[in-house]
Amino acid sequence: MEFQEAKDLLFQKLAPSKIMALASSVNDYVMVRNVSCLIYNEAIYFKTDKNFRKTKQLYENPHVALCVGGIQVEGLATIKGLVIDEPGRQFEKLYQKYLWGSYNAYSHEEDEILVEVKPTFVELWDTDEKNKAYQIFIHFDSETVEYVPYDE
Template sequence: MEFGTAEKILWEKLGDWKIMALASCEDDYPMVRNISAIMYDGKIWFKTDRNFRKTQQLIANPRVALCWNGVQMEGLAEICGLVVEEPGRVFEKKYREYLWQSYNRYSHEDTEILVCVEPRFVEIWDEDEDRNAFQIFLDFNQETAEKKMYDVEEEG
């Protein structure tokens, strides 16, 4: 499978926004929590309070994992400053459009930071039209992709 084809499948599955599980770890202490994620520019973006434990973990160890409905992603998180300081305020506009209630309730201009996650390795679980399960593996560092059928009986 070509990398570009697999990458297109990834972003189509994730769409514009999702509630995703984010795993981070510091000093062998892992944590998982849900985040409201917005997808654009080939990255996963979310906001959080700069005073949260999550933020301190991301600063100490930017290696994270994200998961949503069969899409498992490993990546690197980057703190991108305050949400209101992003050039063009793209995240803020999309967040308001897709997650209005959360935007309205949890927007604190002076403490809300923007985090982006750049994918490094992705595993997608899916099935074909005959309900045969398969996996797609995307390696963003090598720009390679592989599709493997899962649990398909061999003919012969």
């Protein structure tokens, strides 16, 4: 499998939105919590309150992991500023479309920041047509892919 094919598969499996577990750490203090994610521009985006503990962690250590189902994404988080200041307000439009309940309940414009996670490494578990498990490891820095059968 080539890098572009693996990357397309990843974003196809995640898009347009997922509730993902976000892990972050500062000084060996690890936290995990669910975040409502939108996937576009080959990145994962979520919003959060600028005053939350996770936000303070992200400023100190941008290395994060996100997980849903058989997909773990390791990456670098970048705080992009207020959600309402994103050019074209793409996140806000997609959030309203795909995550209406959360959008309606948690849209506090003055406190909500947009976080972008660019993948650096992905571990994807899946099964083939014969129900045989395999892993795909996607290395974004080197643009390489490893396909590893689990059941042989």
